[in-house]
Amino acid sequence: MKLGFIGCGNMAGAMMGGIIKNNIFKSEDVYGSDVFEPSRERVKNMYGIHVSDNNVDVVDAVDVLVLAVKPQYYESVITQIKDHVRADQLIITIAPGKTLSWLAEKFGKDVKIVRTMPNTPALVGEGMTGATPNEFVTEAELKYVCEILSGFSKVEVISEKLMDTVVAVSGSSPAYVFMFIEAMADAAVEQGMPRAQAYKFAAQAVMGSAKMVLETGKHPGELKDMVCSPAGTTIKAVRVLEKEGLRSAVIEAMDACVDAAKGM
Missing domain, CATH: 3.40.50.720 (NAD(P)-binding Rossmann-like Domain)
Structure with a gap:
């Protein structure tokens, strides 16, 4: 062949x-x-x-x-x-x-x-x-x-009816993840971490988190709750992400991606 x-x-x-x-x-x-x-x-x-x-x-x-x-x-x-x-x-x-x-x-x-x-x-x-x-x-x-x-x-x-969804959730989504990594690294740099090191910490956190979802089979919400200790640092960060509309922004972006794919 x-x-x-x-x-x-x-x-x-x-x-x-x-x-x-x-x-x-x-x-x-x-x-x-x-x-x-x-x-x-x-x-x-x-x-x-x-x-x-x-x-x-x-x-x-x-x-x-x-x-x-x-x-x-x-x-x-x-x-x-x-x-x-x-x-x-x-x-x-x-x-x-x-x-x-x-x-x-x-x-x-x-x-x-x-x-x-x-x-x-x-x-x-x-x-x-x-x-x-x-x-x-x-x-x-x-x-x-x-x-x-x-x-x-x-x-x-x-x-085939799911193919445009695949474009949004997989085909285009690396760009969203790269933006998230870049934003986390920028924040780390703002707090004094060298940029190369900041990219390494941010990227490894994303890779490790994705691996936990795939290998544990646990719901992402359950894994998120495991990190959020009562009155801890993480729940405060999560509250800000919710307030600023992280979930809605991602959903709206993916809907726009699906619409664009359907129009090609």
Whole structure:
């Protein structure tokens, strides 16, 4: 089996790196195309894959194809490659807003498509991806796609109606978390901590807290209550966060993200 990427940007590179590192595909069985030469050369030098400036070359060479271009380029890329896509090929998409029905219309024929939404923590092997297949993908083929995705990410199969929610809660949410880390670090700097050290303390607190949620199975509210001692420092900080509308701000931001995804 051979794997191809149309688009060799940061997300594609993260996917390639994890897939090759975890021996899901060998580097000699991975192909990539990109109109931007520096992107092609970067992944070629990093991973030893085959590269081309011609998308059709990749389509003709592979069994599984990842469309790793930005959403605004999907229609032009599909127009270019659709006559070369074979009935037995698996197509993986990673574009928010591009529904299975929209993709089917653009291909204009029966194509096996798995729509996915990965996120940037894939760059460090800690990604989270939602996946939903169309009606032409068999259970065995979906399982195989999930094995590929697991090379760089945790994977959950979801219904397509939840895909825009995945964009908000996972695809875009690293940006919210980075802002939170940055804000905590700024406060620590204000209190006299060197900035590099402040980032380390803040980031480790976020990583450790996330790990507690995943590994203990406890409700986040219960874990929060465990830190909030009566009349202690933490409950005072929590009171201020509630007063300033942290929960509402996050919910409103995610609602805006979902609306934007639906409009793409």
